[in-house]
Amino acid sequence: MIMEGGSMAVIVQKYGGTSVQDHDLVLRVAQRVADLRKRGNDVVVVVSARGETTDRLVQEARRFTDAPAQRELDMLMSAGERISMSLLAIALNSIGCPAVSFTGSQAGIVTDTRHTDARVLEVRPFRVVKELEQGNVVVIGGFQGVSTAKDVTTLGRGGSDTTAIALAAALKADLCEILTDVDAVHTADPRLVPTARPIDEIAYEDMAELARFGARILKEEAVRFAERTGIEIHIAGSDGNHTGTIVLKRPHGEEPSVVGLSLLENQILLSPRRSDHALMTQWMESAGSPLLIVHSGDRVDVVMSRDTPETSVPDDSLKLALDMTVMDVDVVAIVGSRAACGEVITGSIAELERSGTKCICSVATGRSTLLVLPDGNGVRAELLLHNLLIGSGQ
Ligand code: ASP
Ligand code: MG
DSSP states (O other): OOOOTTOOOEEEEEEOGGGGSSHHHHHHHHHHHHHHHHTTOEEEEEEOOSTTHHHHHHHHHHTTOSSOOHHHHHHHHHHHHHHHHHHHHHHHHHTTOOEEEEOTTTTTEEEOSOTTSOOEEEEOOHHHHHHHHTTOEEEEETTEEEETTSOEEEOSTTTHHHHHHHHHHHTTOSEEEEEESSSSOBSSOTTTOTTOOBOSEEEHHHHHHHHHTTOTTSOHHHHHHHHHHTOOEEEEETTSOOOOEEEESSOSSOOOSOOEEEEEEEEEEEEESSOOHHHHHHHHHHSOSOSEEEEETTEEEEEEETTSOGGGSOOHHHHHHTTEEEEEEEEEEEESTTTTSHHHHHHHHHHHHHTTOOOOEEEEETTEEEEEEETTOHHHHHHHHHHHHTOOOO
């Protein structure tokens, strides 16, 4: 969407790492931004680090130690976005569109002190506003801020989305666009489910659930931020050829029972068979925030990412003391207004059973049902359930 004919609008655009990956792509983004500016809009651009830069920086740090100092890791990771933002500003200036770049700190993104996973507390965009008033495009490095202790922080992987939404809210932007290599949010990951369809409009709460359970298009935290501040998010391809998806409070038109599915692989299910309250508490306190906690009677089963840092998985003595089994699992999430109703749950479990997959356990809350499946069954289950609950729509 573009504001037409001289109607001054404040537009925040976020470009993902693949959209600024090489010289030609940066130039293409610069031309698109310059065009928007020429039409009379105030434009703020948030950029991610190019391609795999952030991963590479983390790997480089890990060559010294498995546990790099978190403060220094933030310094290092924030450098990826600095490269993107300065190159884009250079490209914009080179084509005659005046632009300045700012780090998160310079843009006034103030966070708490939690290194590598900080929360935005406040945005003080004075310098951004001043530059816009002077007619400049402002390019901002996503994913980073400055803590209340004046250190550089990062906002957790995928955090540039949060930067864009926090800025859009602080600037009371007319439009907040997240532009990426996928042209819309789909009913399932189109690489896994060929019949997945683009979704025109989706409610914040459904988008947040899909993001939490594996849809990588948008960070969950960013969706929650948008929901709190009432910012509508427009997700579209960075090539500008598709209308994409709008994330908003209430979609127009009739709501489908199930709006989409997502998949989380590489999870583990921890099931203590001895119910020892003290030991359980000791472990749960060290376990951080697991994906799912299934509490029933004396039993507490927990699902968490296999990649969670070592400290979260109980050590061998605790495992033994709790007589704990550990199993690799996949989790499929079914999301939508009636995704947690009995019919959807029993229908889905029966369909999976017919195809030879036994659901280990399921959790239904609000607008989602989560099915915990034996490792390696997730993709096939997603295909089957998409067929059953959403269909091809042809
Ligand atoms: N560059 C960071 C990451 O790879 C942040 C982002 O892309 O949003 O997670
Ligand atoms: Mg992303």
